[in-house]
Amino acid sequence: MSLFRTTSIRQRLMRIAAAVTVLTLGIVGTLFVVNDVRMLRQQMVRDLEVLSAVVGENSLSALVFDAPDTADKNLRSLRQEPQIRWAVLYDRAGRPFARYVRDPGQHPHEPAGSGEGVFLDVTLLGLGSVEIVRGLALDGEPVGRIFIHARTDVLAEQLARHAWWVGLLLILTLAAALLFAARLQRRISEPILRLAASARAVSRRGDYSLRVRPPESGDEIAILIDGFNAMLKQIEDRTAELRDTNAKLQQLAREICIVEDRERKRLAGELHDSPMQKLALAQLQVASAARNRDAESDQVLATGLELLRDALQELRTLQFELSPPLLYQEGLGAALRWLAAQTAQRCRLELTFVETGAAEPVRQELAVVLFHCARELVYNLAKHSGACRGGVELNHGGDALRIVVSDEGRGFAADRVGLREDAQGGYGLYSVRERLALWGGSLAIDSDGSGTRATIAVPREPTGPAEPGSAGRDVERATAIPQEGSA
Amino acid sequence: MATAAWGRAAKRLVAALLLPLGILLSPAAPGADGEELLPALKVAYVYNFTRFIRWPAGSPDRPFVVGVIGDAAMAGHLRALEREGKRVDGRPIAIRGFQGPDDLEPTDILFVGGAAAPWLDAIRRRTAGKPTLLVGDTPGFAGRGVAIELFRKPDIFGKSERLRFRIDPAALKDRGLTVSAQLYDVAEVVR
Numbered sequence: 235m236s237l238f239r240t241t242s243i244r245q246r247l248m249r250i251a252a253a254v255t256v257l258t259l260g261i262v263g264t265l266f267v268v269n270d271v272r273m274l275r276q277q278m279v280r281d282l283e284v285l286s287a288v289v290g291e292n293s294l295s296a297l298v299f300d301a302p303d304t305a306d307k308n309l310r311s312l313r314q315e316p317q318i319r320w321a322v323l324y325d326r327a328g329r330p331f332a333r334y335v336r337d338p339g340q341h342p343h344e345p346a347g348s349g350e351g352v353f354l355d356v357t358l359l360g361l362g363s364v365e366i367v368r369g370l371a372l373d374g375e376p377v378g379r380i381f382i383h384a385r386t387d388v389l390a391e392q393l394a395r396h397a398w399w400v401g402l403l404l405i406l407t408l409a410a411a412l413l414f415a416a417r418l419q420r421r422i423s424e425p426i427l428r429l430a431a432s433a434r435a436v437s438r439r440g441d442y443s444l445r446v447r448p449p450e451s452g453d454e455i456a457i458l459i460d461g462f463n464a465m466l467k468q469i470e471d472r473t474a475e476l477r478d479t480n481a482k483l484q485q486l487a488r489e490i491c492i493v494e495d496r497e498r499k500r501l502a503g504e505l506h507d508s509p510m511q512k513l514a515l516a517q518l519q520v521a522s523a524a525r526n527r528d529a530e531s532d533q534v535l536a537t538g539l540e541l542l543r544d545a546l547q548e549l550r551t552l553q554f555e556l557s558p559p560l561l562y563q564e565g566l567g568a569a570l571r572w573l574a575a576q577t578a579q580r581c582r583l584e585l586t587f588v589e590t591g592a593a594e595p596v597r598q599e600l601a602v603v604l605f606h607c608a609r610e611l612v613y614n615l616a617k618h619s620g621a622c623r624g625g626v627e628l629n630h631g632g633d634a635l636r637i638v639v640s641d642e643g644r645g646f647a648a649d650r651v652g653l654r655e656d657a658q659g660g661y662g663l664y665s666v667r668e669r670l671a672l673w674g675g676s677l678a679i680d681s682d683g684s685g686t687r688a689t690i691a692v693p694r695e696p697t698g699p700a701e702p703g704s705a706g707r708d709v710e711r712a713t714a715i716p717q718e719g720s721a
Numbered sequence: 722m723a724t725a726a727w728g729r730a731a732k733r734l735v736a737a738l739l740l741p742l743g744i745l746l747s748p749a750a751p752g753a754d755g756e757e758l759l760p761a762l763k764v765a766y767v768y769n770f771t772r773f774i775r776w777p778a779g780s781p782d783r784p785f786v787v788g789v790i791g792d793a794a795m796a797g798h799l800r801a802l803e804r805e806g807k808r809v810d811g812r813p814i815a816i817r818g819f820q821g822p823d824d825l826e827p828t829d830i831l832f833v834g835g836a837a838a839p840w841l842d843a844i845r846r847r848t849a850g851k852p853t854l855l856v857g858d859t860p861g862f863a864g865r866g867v868a869i870e871l872f873r874k875p876d877i878f879g880k881s882e883r884l885r886f887r888i889d890p891a892a893l894k895d896r897g898l899t900v901s902a903q904l905y906d907v908a909e910v911v912r
Binding site for chain 2: 292294295296298299300301304307308372373
């Protein structure tokens with residue numbers, strides 16, 4: 235079977251045709267040879283029986299009238315038959331009466347037993363002897379018997395001739411069969427080979443628009459090819475549908491990001507317009523009241539003022555985190571610088587910011603996404619790394635925009651942690667990756683026991699549509715948020 | 722010497738030839754001699770001639786008649802066929818002895834002995850055109866109207882003799898007898 239495993243269907247068909255031809259001709263040839271040998275043997279026995287009858291009958295008078303010379307003459311007529319080696323005529327009493335020996339060197343033996351009949355001693359190859367013992371009678375009264383011994387060499391010669399012819403016929407027929415098979419097998423193999431080639435092309439190139447030309451016949455191969463074409467059509471349709479759905483999902487995700495950002499800006503605006511304005515006003519009034527104070531009220535007012543200041547600061551921080559005005563006013567670099575400084579101050583870390591390369595304007599929608607991704611990484615650094623030192627780097631060089639957040643903390647198994655939804659229900663690194671993927675970007679994390687280095691990279695010309703100006707409108711409101719000390 | 726050899730050969734031959742007749746003669750029988758066996762051998766030959774010659778179909782009720790003229794002893798020997806109940810074409814064999822040509826009756830075989838030599842022409846005339854096979858054992862008879870003449874012939878070494886016969890086809894002419902070619906094979910043919 236291994237012979238068939240590595241061969242093409244064309245070679246298999248040829249081999250099958252050859253095997254069937256050889257087997258069929260072998261069986262037929264063998265049967266013919268066996269049958270011919272059997273018929274030849276029967277014919278030989280029949281001829282010997284006739285000869286023994288003729289010679290014996292012709293020798294009746296010689297036996298009856300005691301004429302052995304005449305009997306000898308009759309027996310010598312057997313010389314025309316080369317297969318007859320000797321013949322003996324016995325008289326009624328069983329004594330040899332006349333004898334013929336083809337080869338003078340041979341010594342005829344007596345017939346086996348006194349019975350009459352045909353005695354065969356022939357091998358499968360036709361070699362052997364045939365002996366005929368025939369009783370001779372005159373008017374129903376026995377007068378003697380004749381014994382003929384013949385070799386069956388002629389059978390062996392005939393067998394050899396037949397075998398030679400069968401071999402020649404086998405070769406010629408095999409050649410003709412292979413010739414015809416080589417032409418006829420194309421009707422079967424070519425559609426299958428076309429199908430296999432198309433399947434390979436589809437597999438390699440992923441091109442489902444290919445189609446296989448079905449054969450004109452309506453056989454199983456045509457059905458197979460039709461089914462294959464139908465399958466390709468379905469895959470092609472499904473792929474198109476999937477691609478369309480993916481595009482819609484990507485568009486939807488971007489829009490969600492935009493809406494999310496818009497909502498943050500709205501919240502920031504609300505914080506600015508109402509509670510923060512009121513708190514600022516309260517601060518002014520308390521400060522005004524504090525001008526006429528005694529010692530106790532001074533203490534209380536001082537405490538209230540401190541609390542108001544803290545609350546205002548916290549609200550301002552929240553506002554910045556939700557939608558940092560710097561991002562809209564001065565760009566991604568300034569926002570990241572503020573993020574690093576703010577985080578360092580709040581978490582008591584040594585967190586540096588470096589901006590390298592020639593700064594180029596970044597689309598606002600992308601800048602928002604990058605800021606929030608970087609913020610996620612910085613928060614992870616502060617929460618989980620255990621590091622006292624870290625850094626944020628914005629790199630404008632090359633064909634991609636890169637943000638690197640690094641620390642000297644304990645590190646983690648980057649391939650096992652935070653790639654899916656985390657335990658707190660947030661999206662963590664998984665969310666970062668998904669967001670970046672929408673813009674054709676990626677997140678690479680290199681972490682070991684000496685620290686972690688997370689690199690955000692997005693191409694210079696990120697894919698994906700944006701709504702120009704949709705974020706720009708919100709910039710104005712963000713810039714109206716009072717900064718610390720400006721209210 | 723030749724006689725002794727003839728005796729040994731004759732004993733074997735008679736034993737072989739007479740077996741069909743049921744006449745069992747032991748070659749080793751005391752006092753047996755080849756000369757003594759010769760008449761029996763001739764009887765066997767006469768009987769065996771009937772196996773290689775076909776006579777015109779006759780009445781199945783009539784016996785197959787073997788006549789003897791000129792050899793009374795032979796007639797006695799031939800009666801062995803009668804005693805044994807031998808038949809030719811289903812007809813029983815009957816032996817008839819004739820004293821002279823005038824006594825002749827229709828026979829199927831007529832054995833002409835040496836004593837009948839003076840009557841040979843008369844016998845030929847009396848049997849002319851009739852299906853009668855004339856058999857004799859006298860030298861020269863074969864050219865004088867006898868169809869089959871028995872004679873003794875030594876072998877090439879001169880050590881033994883065999884009983885042979887010669888056929889005169891002319892004597893068979895117009896008798897309606899059909900002689901087998903095998904008989905010619907073992908006979909000398911008179912030209």
